[in-house]
Amino acid sequence: MSAPSTAPADINATAARWVVRVHGDAQGLNDADILALTEWLEASDAHHAAFDQAERTWFAVTSPNLTSEITPETSAALETNKTTEVGVVVAFEANKARRKPAAFRDLGVWKPAVAAAALVFAIGVGWYMQSPVPWTDYVAPHDASRTVTLADGSTLHLNRDTRVRVALGAERLVQVDSGEVAFEVAHDPSKPFRVTAGEVEVRDIGTTFNMLRDAEHLTISVESGEVEVTEKDNPDTRLSAGDQIRVDERSGARTRVRIDPALVRSWQRGQAVFDQRPLGEAVAELNRYVDTPLRVADDAAGLKLTAVIPLDSEALIVDALQAYLPIDAKPYPDRIELHRRP
Known part of the structure; x- marks a missing residue:
């Protein structure tokens, strides 16, 4: 991660807006939003820290047991800007210097909007609550x-x-x-x-x-x-x-x-290692590496495979199977069938 290129206040505000998008928007995030959030989080450790703190605060201030006072100025700002995350962030910026948890009574406004404002107001207070993050x-x-x-x-x-x-x-x-x-x-x-x-x-x-x-x-x-x-x-x-x-x-x-x-990640070295694996299971794994699906015929279903199979090409895989087991490969337009030799 690189160092943040914006001031802490800007980072906190951006984090708050993202948390509102994630938890306060009924429509949720689309694929482009998720990509943008991921890129923003990965750009700086400060971004991660601000998002974590903002998210913890969101869940803390939306607790149903949280009730107390907010200032009349903030209440008026919320009522004016209750439909936008930008508005609710700005509404609490003027009060942030008070540095105390901002809780609320029933204000007749959209509760997620109140929470969004409160979370920016309370950044740095130190609430902790484990909460979900975007996948x-x-x-x-x-x-x-x-x-x-x-x-x-x-x-x-x-x-x-x-x-x-x-x-x-x-x-x-x-x-x-x-x-x-x-x-x-x-x-x-x-x-x-x-x-x-x-x-x-x-x-x-x-x-x-x-x-x-x-x-x-x-x-x-x-x-x-x-x-x-x-x-x-x-x-x-x-x-x-x-x-x-x-x-x-x-x-x-x-x-x-x-x-x-040493064999745990053999697939990364271009090999599949099997030890007494039923042929059907081994073929299911090998099908990941071929263009034409392999199918095990009924007469070969009882065979077990102990082998190191090279994964460089479909031809090498089929040749190795025929070398290690008494089977013949019969090609068809849509599959390769593995039959037991007579």
């Missing part, structure tokens, strides 16, 4: 992987056909919707790093691990450090380097094994 979507297409560096210094390596959502606030939150992600988490004990995928949550404070989510299973592999895996109706599980856990998202069944930590 940002990151997608890797079918034909390319993608690397995303977050504002906290963590890095997400998205494999092909992957979709995740990220929110950075009091906690660092990542939601894996589909695909595969390798995480390099920046160490910050004050802001836990949590990754969710369906009913499973992984909590981490600074390590490197990989998460693969397909249609039926979630696989978590740890390269270094430790993570804690939490799942509904199952005890918490702590994983360290070389641990891998595989969760059936339909039944909740878990399988835990030891692996070579």
Whole structure:
């Protein structure tokens, strides 16, 4: 992040306006707004700090238990400017020097507008309340992987056909919707790093691990450090380097094994490593790297694959499968079928 190029008062006012847009606008943010907010937050640590403080204040002053006085001048300004976030920000600028929490009675004005004004008035007071922040979507297409560096210094390596959502606030939150992600988490004990995928949550404070989510299973592999895996109706599980856990998202069944930590992110080196994986599961993963979908014929469904498959091209993948297993590949216009050899 770079140093802020505007005065603190301007940063605070901008943060307040963004918080009003996020929490006070019934229509919410569109994609362009989310991108603009993300760019503004990532431009400076001061922007992040101002937004966090403004958001905490927003939730504090909208508490239903908060009642006291505001000045007649502020009340009049709010009534005049109650429909615009700019108006409510300006309304409290004149009173900011008082530096005390601004609460309110029922003024007959739009409550979010009052809160928006109050949050600028109260910036610097030090309220704390954990609150949601905007989510940002990151997608890797079918034909390319993608690397995303977050504002906290963590890095997400998205494999092909992957979709995740990220929110950075009091906690660092990542939601894996589909695909595969390798995480390099920046160490910050004050802001836990949590990754969710369906009913499973992984909590981490600074390590490197990989998460693969397909249609039926979630696989978590740890390269270094430790993570804690939490799942509904199952005890918490702590994983360290070389641990891998595989969760059936339909039944909740878990399988835990030891692996070579050096193989955790093999896909980034152009390899897929399988150890006694049912061929259907392996093919589902390999389909990420081919243009023509692979299909396992019924006569080959019982085979298991132990192999290191090169991912450089569709032809190499098919050749490797035929080399490691007693199968033949039969091409069709819309698929490649894998049949067991007679």
